[in-house]
Amino acid sequence: xxxxxxxxxxxxxxxxxxxxxxxxxxxxxxxxxxxxxxxxxxxxxxxxxxxxxxxxxxxxxxxxxxxxxxxxxxxxxxxxxxxxxxxxxxxxxxxxxxxxxxxxxxxxxxxxxxxxxxxxxxxxxxxxxxxxxxxxxxxxxxxxxxxxxxxxxxxxxxxxxxxxxxxxxxxxxxxxx
Amino acid sequence: xxxxxxxxxxxxxxxxxxxxxxxxxxxxxxxxxxxxxxxxxxxxxxxxxxxxxxxxxxxxxxxxxxxxxxxxxxxxxxxxxxxxxxxxxxxxxxxxxxxxxxxxxxxxxxxxxxxxxxxxxxxxxxxxxxxxxxxxxxxxxxxxxxxxxxxxxxxxxxxxxxxxxxxxxxxxxxxxxxx
Numbered sequence: 001x002x003x004x005x006x007x008x009x010x011x012x013x014x015x016x017x018x019x020x021x022x023x024x025x026x027x028x029x030x031x032x033x034x035x036x037x038x039x040x041x042x043x044x045x046x047x048x049x050x051x052x053x054x055x056x057x058x059x060x061x062x063x064x065x066x067x068x069x070x071x072x073x074x075x076x077x078x079x080x081x082x083x084x085x086x087x088x089x090x091x092x093x094x095x096x097x098x099x100x101x102x103x104x105x106x107x108x109x110x111x112x113x114x115x116x117x118x119x120x121x122x123x124x125x126x127x128x129x130x131x132x133x134x135x136x137x138x139x140x141x142x143x144x145x146x147x148x149x150x151x152x153x154x155x156x157x158x159x160x161x162x163x164x165x166x167x168x169x170x171x172x173x174x175x176x177x
Numbered sequence: 178x179x180x181x182x183x184x185x186x187x188x189x190x191x192x193x194x195x196x197x198x199x200x201x202x203x204x205x206x207x208x209x210x211x212x213x214x215x216x217x218x219x220x221x222x223x224x225x226x227x228x229x230x231x232x233x234x235x236x237x238x239x240x241x242x243x244x245x246x247x248x249x250x251x252x253x254x255x256x257x258x259x260x261x262x263x264x265x266x267x268x269x270x271x272x273x274x275x276x277x278x279x280x281x282x283x284x285x286x287x288x289x290x291x292x293x294x295x296x297x298x299x300x301x302x303x304x305x306x307x308x309x310x311x312x313x314x315x316x317x318x319x320x321x322x323x324x325x326x327x328x329x330x331x332x333x334x335x336x337x338x339x340x341x342x343x344x345x346x347x348x349x350x351x352x353x354x355x356x
Contacts, residue, residue: 130280142269
């Protein structure tokens with residue numbers, strides 16, 4: 001009887017812990033959606049509305065379509081976005097990447113762009129990822145000021161090389177899609 | 178009077194177009210993201226931070242053999258468990274000369290998993306979801322899953338390359354700066 005009791009107590013405690021963790025995880029998830037995803041969605045919805053409602057979006061999309069439709073165009077896009085003078089400006093909140101991505105999305109929705117362009121496009125719109133955040137990111141890793149001084153240009157120049165490489169890899173990886 | 182009505186219609190039409198888009202995305206994406214995020218938040222809570230720190234110390238060692246640990250496994254585990262932006266704190270276990278390369282690899286991994294692991298960076302979901310919702314409409318859900326898996330896998334290769342290239346560039350610039 002005692003063994004059964006202690007078993008039940010332990011079992012109950014474990015189950016309580018599991019449920020508690022799951023519930024807390026759910027709370028965090030909903031919080032994140034509420035605080036981060038929905039506001040951004042609202043902001044993009046206004047932009048999308050203006051673009052779709054006025055026809056401006058179609059116009060920009062037709063400009064982007066030839067660029068996103070070929071591997072050379074995507075490489076050019078990644079080179080431009082990855083320029084060390086531009087990348088820190090285009091980085092914050094990944095807003096630019098998210099808006100270009102959404103615009104390109106409309107071109108995939110109406111099949112103007114082939115499916116095989118999607119993967120290289122994901123990398124072509126994003127060679128600047130984190131370029132605005134290098135000193136902060138390094139500080140979070142407890143880097144010395146000298147490391148930051150060397151690290152910022154090192155990462156920025158690295159992107160000029162690795163940005164286009166990523167697009168080429170993605171292009172190869174989307175063969176057969 | 179007619180032209181006033183038309184003007185009003187055009188004006189409200191802009192916002193109706195926005196609302197339609199908002200609703201489609203909200204219904205199409207948010208429920209799945211909430212469920213996935215809940216599951217992964219729980220997994221992270223069960224793993225615990227102590228185990229992650231021990232792994233950080235192990236993966237941060239010098240030498241060529243540890244290269245895939247420094248710029249592949251460590252960034253992946255950091256981003257999965259600590260998410261953006263706390264993942265970069267794992268750089269503290271590395272020698273100074275490797276910190277920029279680790280940051281580059283880690284920050285480059287905050288988007289490629291978004292199709293499967295949205296909890297790593299929910300605030301920037303649309304780097305992935307912008308293109309993915311379009312692909313879903315045009316080419317169907319199977320194509321999106323295919324794309325999500327390939328995005329993740331290519332992301333792994335890209336962060337390793339970024340780590341190696343940035344490590345080399347850091348070493349070159351360090352020499353120049355101290356000369």
